[in-house]
Amino acid sequence: MTEVKKQPVVLSIAGFDPSGGAGVLADIKTFAAFGCYGLAAVTSLTFQNTKRVYGIMNQSAESVLEQLEPLFNDFEICAIKTGMLPNAEIIGAVAGFIRAHPVAHIVVDPVLKSTSGLELIDDQALGALLNDLFPLASLVTPNVVEAQRLSGADLKSRQQMERIAEAILKTGAGAVLITGGDSGSSLATDVLMDGQGTELFNEERIESNQTHGTGCTLASAIACLLARGRPLRESVPIAKRYVAQAIAAAPGLGEGNGPVNHFPPGFRFER
Ligand code: PLP
Numbered sequence: 001m002t003e004v005k006k007q008p009v010v011l012s013i014a015g016f017d018p019s020g021g022a023g024v025l026a027d028i029k030t031f032a033a034f035g036c037y038g039l040a041a042v043t044s045l046t047f048q049n050t051k052r053v054y055g056i057m058n059q060s061a062e063s064v065l066e067q068l069e070p071l072f073n074d075f076e077i078c079a080i081k082t083g084m085l086p087n088a089e090i091i092g093a094v095a096g097f098i099r100a101h102p103v104a105h106i107v108v109d110p111v112l113k114s115t116s117g118l119e120l121i122d123d124q125a126l127g128a129l130l131n132d133l134f135p136l137a138s139l140v141t142p143n144v145v146e147a148q149r150l151s152g153a154d155l156k157s158r159q160q161m162e163r164i165a166e167a168i169l170k171t172g173a174g175a176v177l178i179t180g181g182d183s184g185s186s187l188a189t190d191v192l193m194d195g196q197g198t199e200l201f202n203e204e205r206i207e208s209n210q211t212h213g214t215g216c217t218l219a220s221a222i223a224c225l226l227a228r229g230r231p232l233r234e235s236v237p238i239a240k241r242y243v244a245q246a247i248a249a250a251p252g253l254g255e256g257n258g259p260v261n262h263f264p265p266g267f268r269f270e271r
Pocket residue numbers: 014015016017022023024046048083084111113114115116211212213214215216217
């Protein structure tokens with residue numbers, strides 16, 4: 001009999017973007033690219049294309065919990081990635097559920113706005129993210145704009161980014177990755193900070209409007225690598241390279257902020 005090799009199971013708890021650029025569809029494609037089996041619980045149904053978000057219909061906290069319960073009854077989940085959690089009720093419910101069903105790796109992508117600029121989360125939810133969810137996270141992955149809004153501070157310099165990263169670590173998160181710093185410069189700076197120290201990634205800024213869902217994709221890729229047993233400091237540069245390739249190979253769909261290619265030619269994930 002041939003032995004069946006089990007794929008690591010990774011769960012996305014996020015919004016549904018019917019255009020497939022962001023949210024659970026982007027997450028599931030990323031999970032597949034990294035050889036993981038993807039599950040998803042939808043927190044909000046959004047109505048959008050590459051040009052704009054036309055509306056959102058949030059799920060109730062009960063509906064989110066009812067999606068999660070059967071999955072945890074049946075699957076051994078190696079990692080969770082959270083994305084759009086639109087309000088404090090849903091964040092509280094998800095945090096309570098995770099506390100009752102601990103999972104080794106939890107990557108929290110604090111989604112605040114759509115790529116086209118619509119607020120996807122209300123103000124009370126910010127406090128719930130910081131107080132309820134971040135303490136459970138192995139990693140939190142805000143971009144500079146999200147980190148700014150979460151901290152209420154300006155993030156002009158790398159020193160300020162590091163101070164905000166420190167403040168986010170103080171919430172109890174295991175690590176924080178702030179992406180896309182040093183706006184205005186041709187180099188983009190990412191700051192990764194955990195209990196062991198700080199690592200900076202300086203790279204050429206990628207000028208493209210084919211970036212819809214890149215935050216979701218980066219966080220999902222890191223969740224998969226952690227699920228596969230890679231250490232965080234190894235996972236971040238692999239995931240960043242994957243996102244850069246996914247942008248470079250974007251299919252050029254839609255008239256607005258187009259989606260990336262989650263299966264870029266040339267990207268081979270070494271198992
Ligand atoms: N999640 C959903 C459901 C979205 O619609 C969006 C953006 O439109 C995002 C997350 C955030 O996308 P990004 O990864 O580009 O930050």
